[in-house]
Amino acid sequence: MIPLTPDELCAHLSAQGLSFHRLDHQAVFTVEESATLRGKVPGLHSKNLFLKDKKGRLFLVSARENARIDLKRLHEVIGASGRLSFGSAQLLLEKLGVTPGSVTAFAVINDRAHEVTMVLDANLMTGGEMNFHPLINTATLRIGRDDMLAFLRGTGHEPMIVDLPVPDDVSANHAVIAGQATGLSPE
16 A cells, blocks of 8 residues: 555545645654644644554544543443554554554545544544644644544545543543553554
8 A cells, every 4th residue: 555645635635625724843743742733723632543452453543632541441432352452553554554653533544445443532523623643743734523524434434433431540631641641643
């Protein structure tokens, strides 16, 4: 598979009549690093996890940047087989055409074999504009919820929208836990 470039992704979005705004910036690898963009990039910011289950099924989970995702319970919510683990950088590149630090919901455009299940956090789908990398971590695309859903469906990835489980030891208002605080692509 030859993955699309960010420019090819933007051309695809435009050709589909989907509205977005692109902002190029310095490379950001974590949610913490991307916080420097808050004044420049309005909308909901995301973190994206590339996960696999015990049977090798693949999942791309996109959540609000401050979501605390309970990997010990997430499999119950999304129908995975057993606990989830992070997919390797090699598997990420092979299946979604992106590298760690650039994981994004837009990467499903490179999953032409439809091997990855797209999971969206209900808290990200509130109706506000959302921000995702356009296959690289030196830019951010802001896109509306309806346009994002149209994009995902247009790639053949009907998203599973779920209320992500929160770990028992925290309230929903706490920040991400250590190990998940590696941002937009915590591999």
